[in-house]
Amino acid sequence: MxxxxxxxxxxxxxxxxxxxxxxxxxxxxxxxxxxxxxxxxxxxxxxxxxxxxxxxQRTQVEERLAALEARGTASDFLVEPTAELATASLIQQLETVVGDASPGGRGCAIVNRTPIEDAGQAGRYRRVTVQVRLRCGNAETLAVLHALESARPYLFVDALGITAQRFFAVPGSAQPQEGGLDVNFNLYGYLRPVAGGQRGD
Structure with missing residues (x-):
């Protein structure tokens, strides 16, 4: 090459x-x-x-939602037809729960229970609210809150405020009880929606 x-x-x-x-x-x-x-x-x-x-899965999801709504309408809403009756029932249930947690009112007492109007509500569901103030011992406070939030129809506790006290007065007792809590919260539930989208008044 x-x-x-x-x-x-x-x-x-x-x-x-x-x-x-x-x-x-x-x-x-x-x-x-x-x-x-x-x-x-x-x-x-x-x-x-x-x-x-x-x-x-759309069809199955829609069927499930319809079943849940039908079941909720039957048992999860306040049964009273109007806000006034529902408020009275809510207060009565609160008194029953406090009485069960503290028989004779020795460890827990209702200081105030005031219905409040939820202004500006819109939509299908109407909320009924009672502003509550209690003076209770520690164990009684836990029992009351647990009983309220475990109730059926469903009730809800909101805006919870708890302040510890050195002494608190119990109705019917001459001597103040040592320890305890000053408890404030809003207790509410929902009215059952009615046909046509109208709500109880």
Whole structure:
């Protein structure tokens, strides 16, 4: 092989090596955008599959929600037809719970129970609220709160404030009781919605 032919093959080899090095250096610049697009496509495909699965369950979900609403209408709402009657029932239930937690009123007493109007209510469900203040011992306070929030129809305790006291007076007792809590909260439940979207007044 002549000297000229050897030089040509050497130049061709060097050119190929240079092209390989250049391709290796430039490959990340081209490959990274394509990899990002592939990852985005895979993510969208998985999301589409999840949404299609949820759409297939739409009928079952709607049936379950209808069953829960029907059951709730029957037993989870206050049974009284008007806010006034529901408020009276709420106060009576509070008195019963406090009496059960502290027989004879020795460890817990109702200081105040005031119905409050929830202004600006909108929607299908109307809330009936009583503002409550108790003076109770620690154990009686826990018993009262637990009994109220475990009741059926459902009752809720909101805006709870508890202040420790060194002594507190118990009705019917000449001597103040040592220790205890001054407890304030809002007790509320919901009136049962009626047909046509109207609510009890």
């Amino acid at each position: 002549s000297r000229t032919a050897q030089d040509r093959w050497l130049a061709l080899g060097l050119l190929c090596g240079l092209l390989v090095l250049l391709a290796a250096a430039l490959w990340p610049w081209f490959a990274a955008p394509f990899a990002a697009v592939d990852a985005r496509i895979a993510d969208l495909a998985a999301r589409d599959a999840r949404l299609r699965g949820l759409l297939l």
